[in-house]
Structure formats: C-alpha cells, structure tokens
Amino acid sequence: VDATAARTPEDLVHATIEALYSRAMGEEDPTYTISRILEETPLLLVVDGLEHLAEHAEIVQRWIKPESPSRILVTSRVHLDIPNEVVVPLGPLSERKAAALFLARARAVQPDFASHVDLKRLRKLVHRLDCMPLAIELAAARAGMYRPDELLDQIEKGLPHQRTGSSNSSTNALSEALQWSWERLAPHEQSVLSQATVFRGGFDLSSAEAVIARNEDAPPVTQVLESLLDQSLLSTTSGPRGLRMVFYQTVRDFAGAHLIATKHSQVHAAHTAHFLHQGERWAAAANLGNTEGHVQLVNNFENIAFVAEHGDPIEKLRALLCLAPVYLARGMSKRQVSQLEAAIGDAEPLAQELVPRTMRALTDYLLAVGRRGETKVKYERGIQAASDDPGARYQLASRSGWLAMTTGDPNAAAGFHSVLAEAVQSGHEVHAVMSRLGLAAMALRALDLDEAEAHATRAANLLTDTGFEIYLVDALKVLAYVAEIRGDLAGVRQHYERTIKHIEHIEHPTSLAVQLGAFARALVSLSNDDADRETARELLGRAQDVERTIGARIPTTNNIQARAMLHWESGDFALAQQVLQQRLDVSKTFGPMGTDGDLVGMLADIALDEGKLKTAHTHFDMVFELPHTRMAAVLAHGGRALLHAQRGDKDAAASDLTAAREAGITPVLRTTIQGYDAAI
Numbered sequence: 001v002d003a004t005a006a007r008t009p010e011d012l013v014h015a016t017i018e019a020l021y022s023r024a025m026g027e028e029d030p031t032y033t034i035s036r037i038l039e040e041t042p043l044l045l046v047v048d049g050l051e052h053l054a055e056h057a058e059i060v061q062r063w064i065k066p067e068s069p070s071r072i073l074v075t076s077r078v079h080l081d082i083p084n085e086v087v088v089p090l091g092p093l094s095e096r097k098a099a100a101l102f103l104a105r106a107r108a109v110q111p112d113f114a115s116h117v118d119l120k121r122l123r124k125l126v127h128r129l130d131c132m133p134l135a136i137e138l139a140a141a142r143a144g145m146y147r148p149d150e151l152l153d154q155i156e157k158g159l160p161h162q163r164t165g166s167s168n169s170s171t172n173a174l175s176e177a178l179q180w181s182w183e184r185l186a187p188h189e190q191s192v193l194s195q196a197t198v199f200r201g202g203f204d205l206s207s208a209e210a211v212i213a214r215n216e217d218a219p220p221v222t223q224v225l226e227s228l229l230d231q232s233l234l235s236t237t238s239g240p241r242g243l244r245m246v247f248y249q250t251v252r253d254f255a256g257a258h259l260i261a262t263k264h265s266q267v268h269a270a271h272t273a274h275f276l277h278q279g280e281r282w283a284a285a286a287n288l289g290n291t292e293g294h295v296q297l298v299n300n301f302e303n304i305a306f307v308a309e310h311g312d313p314i315e316k317l318r319a320l321l322c323l324a325p326v327y328l329a330r331g332m333s334k335r336q337v338s339q340l341e342a343a344i345g346d347a348e349p350l351a352q353e354l355v356p357r358t359m360r361a362l363t364d365y366l367l368a369v370g371r372r373g374e375t376k377v378k379y380e381r382g383i384q385a386a387s388d389d390p391g392a393r394y395q396l397a398s399r400s401g402w403l404a405m406t407t408g409d410p411n412a413a414a415g416f417h418s419v420l421a422e423a424v425q426s427g428h429e430v431h432a433v434m435s436r437l438g439l440a441a442m443a444l445r446a447l448d449l450d451e452a453e454a455h456a457t458r459a460a461n462l463l464t465d466t467g468f469e470i471y472l473v474d475a476l477k478v479l480a481y482v483a484e485i486r487g488d489l490a491g492v493r494q495h496y497e498r499t500i501k502h503i504e505h506i507e508h509p510t511s512l513a514v515q516l517g518a519f520a521r522a523l524v525s526l527s528n529d530d531a532d533r534e535t536a537r538e539l540l541g542r543a544q545d546v547e548r549t550i551g552a553r554i555p556t557t558n559n560i561q562a563r564a565m566l567h568w569e570s571g572d573f574a575l576a577q578q579v580l581q582q583r584l585d586v587s588k589t590f591g592p593m594g595t596d597g598d599l600v601g602m603l604a605d606i607a608l609d610e611g612k613l614k615t616a617h618t619h620f621d622m623v624f625e626l627p628h629t630r631m632a633a634v635l636a637h638g639g640r641a642l643l644h645a646q647r648g649d650k651d652a653a654a655s656d657l658t659a660a661r662e663a664g665i666t667p668v669l670r671t672t673i674q675g676y677d678a679a680i
Contacts, residue, residue: 004049005201005246007305009056012047016063018548020045029585034063038070045070051077058082092131099126101133105140106151109230117148125152134250135177141232142184154184178254181233188218190258193228195267197256201302202237202244210274213266244299272307272315279304279322286325294509294550297326308339313346436462437471440478447630453482473502473511480515484522485631492522509550516543517558524565536562555583557595564602573606580606597628601636608639617643634660638676645680653680 001019006012013030020037038045047060057080064072066084074080079087093101099122106113129135143151182190195212196203203211205222212221225245228234233251236243247255259267279300285293297304301323308319320340440455456478463472476499483491496519503512520536520543527533543559560583567576580599587596604619616639623636637660644653657680660673 001045001047002049003047003053005302006053007302009053009059012053012056012059016045016047029582031059031062032582032585035065038064038072039068042069043071045072047072047074049076050074050080054080093126093133093136095123095127095131098129098131098133098136099123102126102136102140105137105232106143106148109141109144113143113148118152121149121152129177132177134248137232138177138181141230142181144230175254178251181231182254182258185231188214189224189227191215191218191263192221192224193233193251193255194259195263196225196234196245197247197252197259198267198271199247199303200306201300202246203303204244204299207274207278207300207303208245211267211270213263213270268310271303272311275300275303275307276315276318276322279307279319283322283325294325297323298550301326308343313343316346317343437474437478440475444478444481445630447485449482449485452478456482473499473508476502477515477518480518480522484518484526487526489526492519492526496522509546513543513546513550514556514558516540516546517556517560517562520562521558521565524562524569533566536566555586557583557599560599561602564599564606568602568606568609573610576606577603595627595629595632597623597626597636598632600626601628601632601639604636604639608642613643613646634672638673641676642679 001012001016003012003015006015013034016034017030020034020043037043045063050057050060054076057074057076060072060074061082061084064070075090079085092098099119102122102125103114103117106117125139126136129139139151142154145151146154185193192212192214196208198211199207205225208225209221214221214224218224225234229236229245233255234245234247237246238244279297282293282296282300286297304319304322308316308323311319320343436455436459440452440459443449443452443455456475460472460475460479463475476495480492480495480499483495496515499515500512500519503515516539520539523532523536523539540559540562543556547555547559560579564576564579567573567579580603584596584599600619601623604616604623607613607616607619620636620640620643623632628636637656641653641656641660644650644656657673657676660676
C-alpha cells in the first residue's frame with residue numbers, strides 16, 4: 001500500500017481496501033474488512049511511506065490483533081510511537097547487492113553495460129553512494145548517455161571523496177545523488193521538474209502541458225517529461241485512463257525547493273485554473289451519468305482537493321463542488337460536509353451566482369449523511385436565490401420530490417408543488433419532465449401509487465429517445481418501485497431490467513449499484529423461487545463489484561437488505577444481524593442515513609423470529625427515532641402490536657395496529673396488517 005498518496009486516514013483505509021480487495025467489502029465497515037482479511041488469511045501487509053500520517057498511525061495498529069496470523073510492515077522516516085511498535089532501522093544495501101542493483105538498472109538502459117565496466121571501480125562508486133538504493137537508481141539511469149567508464153567518471157567527479165562520520169550519512173548520500181542528477185539536467189529540464197512538483201497524486205501529459213510553462217526555445221513539455229522518466233526522476237503508474245506520472249517523495253521535496261518564487265506563483269495559478277476548468281467539465285458530465293467524467297474526477301482527486309484546501313474562498317468552493325460526484329459515490333463524511341459548509345460561508349457573499357448550484361450540492365450532501373431537517377431549508381434558499389434563473393429553480397424543486405421520498409416527513413416537500421406545477425407548464429421540455437419526476441417521487445413517498453405511476457409513465461414517454469438517459473432512468477426507477485410496493489413480480493422484472501439496461505448504457509456506476517441491489521431485494525421479498533434467489537445473488541455480486549470500482553465507502557441499503565434477507569431465510573440469523581449491524585455502524589462515522597430505521601426494523605423482525613422479544617421491542621422503538629420509510633413504520637407498528645398482545649396489553653396493541661392501518665394504504669401492506677390483526 002502506497003501511503004504517500006494518502007492525505008487522510010480515510011484515504012489510507014480506502015487504498016488498503018483496494019489492495020486487499022474482497023467481495024465481502026460491500027457489506028462491511030472498511031476497517032473491519034481489513035481486520036477480518038488479516039485474521040482469516042496469513043499475509044504480510046506492507047504500508048510504504050507513513051511518515052506524513054504518523055500522528056494517525058494508531059489506525060494501522062487497529063487493523064491487526066496480537067493473535068492474528070498476519071503481520072504489518074510499515075516504512076517511515078520517523079518513529080510512529082505506537083504500542084507494540086518494533087523499530088528496525090534500515091541501513092544501506094551490502095556492497096555486493098548495491099553493485100548488483102547498479103548493474104541491473106544500468107543494463108535496463110544499456111544492455112551490454114556489464115561487459116564494459118570495471119567492477120572494482122563500480123564497488124568503489126556504490127560505496128561512495130553509501131549503497132543507498134534510490135541514489136544508485138538515479139545514478140544508473142544515466143547509463144544510456146555515457147560509456148561505462150565515462151559514467152563512473154562523471155559520478156565520481158560530482159561526489160566528494162571524503163565522508164564524514166555523521167549519523168545522517170545516508171541522508172547526505174541521497175541528497176548528494178539528487179544534487180548530482182540535478183546539476184546534469186539542462187535548464188529546461190530543471191524548470192519542468194521543479195514546476196511539476198505543483199501536482200498532487202500524479203498527473204497526465206495533457207495537464208502537464210496546460211500547467212507547466214516553457215520558454216519558446218525549449219523542447220515540448222512532453223518531450224522533457226520523457227527525458228525525466230528515462231533518468232528515474234519521475235515514475236509512472238497505470239490508471240483507468242492510461243499512464244500518469246508520479247514523483248518519488250524525496251525527488252519532489254528536492255525539486256520543489258528549487259522552484260523559484262516567480263515561477264511558484266505562476267505555476268500554482270495555472271494549476272488552479274486548469275483543474276477548476278476541467279473539474280467543472282468532469283463534474284457536469286458525471287452528474288449526467290458519464291463514466292468518463294467520474295473517472296477523471298477520481299484520477300485527479302488529489303489535484304482538485306489541493307485547490308479546495310489552498311485556493312481563495314471562491315476557488316475552494318468551486319473545487320468542492322467539482323468533487324461532489326466522487327464524495328457522493330464514496331460516501332460523504334461529517335468532516336467533508338463541515339468543510340463544504342465553511343467554504344459556502346466564506347464564498348457566498350462574494351459569488352451569489354454560485355448559490356443555486358451550491359445549495360443543490362449541499363442538499364445532496366445533507367441527504368447523504370442524514371441531516372434531512374436542514375435539507376428543505378437549503379432547497380428553499382436555492383430556489384429563492386435562483387429567482388432570475390428558471391432552470392436552476394426548476395431543477396432544485398424537482399429534487400425536492402426525492403427529498404420527500406427519502407425522508408421520514410411526508411410533508412418534506414410541501415411548498416414546492418407550485419414551482420413544480422409552474423415548471424410542468426413552462427414549455428421547456430427538460431424542466432417539465434424533471435418536475436414531473438419530482439411530483440412522481442412525492443406521490444411515491446406518500447404511497448399514492450396511481451399518481452406516481454401516472455407522472456413517471458408520462459415522463460418516461462417524453463424522455464424515450466431524447467438523449468436525456470439519466471432522467472429516463474429516474475422515471476423507470478419510480479415505475480420499478482411502484483411495481484415492488486404493489487407486489488407485482490412481473491412488473492418488477494420488467495421495470496428493473498429496463499432500468500438496469502439504461503443505466504449500463506449511460507455508464508452511471510453509482511445508480512447501477514443501487515438498482516442492482518434494489519432488483520435483488522425485490523426478488524428476495526416477492527418470490528419463493530430458487531431460480532430468483534440465485535438471480536438475486538448474482539445481482540448482489542455485480543453490485544458489489546461496481547461499488548468496489550467506484551470506491552464506495554458506504555454500501556447501498558438495497559444491497560444490505562437483500563443480503564440480510566437471504567441469510568435470514570436460510571436460518572443464519574447471526575450473519576443476517578452482522579450484515580445489518582455493520583452497515584448501521586457506518587452511520588456512526590457518516591451520520592444517520594435515510595433508511596437506518598428500515599435496517600433496525602429488520603433487526604427487530606429477526607429478533608422476533610428468534611424469540612428474543614425484549615430485543616425485538618427495543619429495536620421496534622428505535623425505528624421511530626431514526627430516518628425511515630413509511631413501510632418500515634407500518635411493519636414496526638405491527639410488530640409492536642404483536643408484542644403488546646402477547647403481554648396482554650390490548651389497548652397498546654390496538655393503538656399500534658391502528659397506526660399501522662392508517663399508514664398501510666397499499667395492497668401488500670393491507671395484507672400484512674391483516675396478518676398482524678389475525679395473529680393478535
């Protein structure tokens with residue numbers, strides 16, 4: 001695991017999960033996943049370059065238990081000062097191994113190098129490099145530019161003959177090797193290398209050309225970078241969209257110190273302008289379901305995040321808005337929401353034109369972390385600020401429907417109907433359709449299935465073959481949910497299969513993971529057929545693969561519910577409870593989420609099945625303390641009614657059953673309530 005690229009403990013956990021990828025990740029807290037894998041399989045986990053996160057090193061210790069068969073090896077330039085730390089100072093290579101390394105690297109550049117080298121002089125040379133691997137790598141990289149004897153002469157002339165007895169001799173050797181390499185660079189190479197230190201987390205050629213300045217008589221930036229790669233001053237890493245260049249940290253530190261003041265401000269301004277311009281393009285594409293936009297945001301996350309930390313107030317806010325699709329795909333932490341709110345507070349007086357877009361992003365964040373009480377207020381502010389921008393007003397109002405569908409307050413979107421009705425009559429096709437989708441979502445939240453179906457069907461018909469596939473997916477999702485709530489298995493298959501097909505067409509990974517899980521959940525809950533159970537397992541496997549690909553930190557509720565139901569049906573109550581509890585534990589980090597109450601309700605039902613009546617009653621009570629859907633409320637009221645009846649408290653049972661009956665207005669829920677009534 002390359003810890004040098006991790007800016008926060010969360011980044012380190014995410015990078016480690018990717019290195020230890022397990023299909024079980026989707027249903028577990030990431031820290032627990034790492035610990036479980038290290039406990040189940042004897043492994044040596046190497047975490048390289050942890051010094052810049054030394055104050056958070058205890059997180060690594062929590063991954064492994066003393067009795068675990070695995071071990072963790074951490075490299076760091078400082079002591080970590082954590083319990084049970086065993087410090088092994090790393091000295092230089094032996095002279096023989098150092099010479100072998102030099103020859104191997106030199107032969108990679110000049111295949112016949114070894115046949116022409118004086119081995120005695122070579123041993124003397126590596127000794128004077130203190131047998132430090134990076135110093136040897138840098139020196140050997142020039143084997144293609146000189147004959148063996150010339151190379152040795154050049155290196156020897158560039159290094160002092162005497163070595164002090166300093167305890168920092170290894171550091172001195174490395175610094176001298178870097179200085180030697182630096183002095184042999186052409187001025188344009190020095191300029192490009194020092195300017196490139198502005199990048200964070202790597203960069204591609206197009207970004208380098210946009211950010212790095214060059215003199216008119218200098219070679220193209222791409223040609224200079226190729227030369228620096230040949231000299232081992234840069235390295236490459238492969239990503240989803242090709243090669244990216246990265247620094248060795250020691251080279252970055254050295255070259256960054258040579259970035260002159262005038263170039264420093266110039267290159268940082270170019271870096272900020274480039275990644276804000278590109279980031280806004282990528283974010284707009286990602287918000288419309290374009291996978292390329294999402295991948296580019298992930299690839300350049302560190303560069304945009306750097307702007308979010310070091311830019312002026314408006315630049316910080318713009319950068320955070322660029323990162324919104326990545327945060328929402330991975331899961332938004334409380335710290336990240338606080339960072340966005342602080343940026344809004346600093347920038348809002350300076351850039352009123354950003355308010356509608358900002359409110360849209362913030363409400364998505366707040367919904368993601370469960371702060372639904374604030375969301376309606378933010379929507380209202382955004383709509384008010386967009387009084388001169390009908391498109392922004394209609395877009396915000398249409399989102400209010402999804403707020404109504406995901407919050408426990410059936411009146412959450414009250415007040416937006418007039419804006420939505422205005423949008424439907426606006427004559428602007430996209431705004432009208434988006435607003436119909438908002439009305440459909442509101443109706444679905446209220447379990448007015450006929451109205452939800454009517455709005456969604458109208459929207460789907462208007463959107464078919466228009467190119468607005470992401471909105472067509474929203475319409476199809478409503479139709480699929482309606483079929484599921486009605487218990488219409490044929491409709492479930494038809495609408496979910498069509499929904500998934502369109503999501504795959506537009507390559508929107510976040511939506512794909514959600515809908516694969518939703519289809520699996522619907523099959524498990526509505527069908528007793530073994531073939532449907534197997535299909536559900538396949539869908540869940542695909543969903544988990546997608547979540548891993550996008551780096552999702554929070555598994556979708558649909559996937560968790562379906563997995564728990566499969567374990568529950570098979571009689572494995574403990575594993576079903578574990579799956580649900582691990583997902584609920586994630587809320588302790590990211591905040592309450594919209595269906596936490598539904599998951600607690602499932603825990604209550606499992607406890608009821610096990611005969612643990614006190615535990616079941618506690619969980620049923622908790623449902624109403626957390627965000628939940630109306631169906632969860634019906635089931636919780638019904639479950640409590642059964643428990644009250646078993647204790648002989650007929651009045652309490654009747655009260656809960658009445659509350660369930662008032663909410664249960666769909667055929668499936670009416671049948672469920674009749675079952676409770678008959679049991680009581």
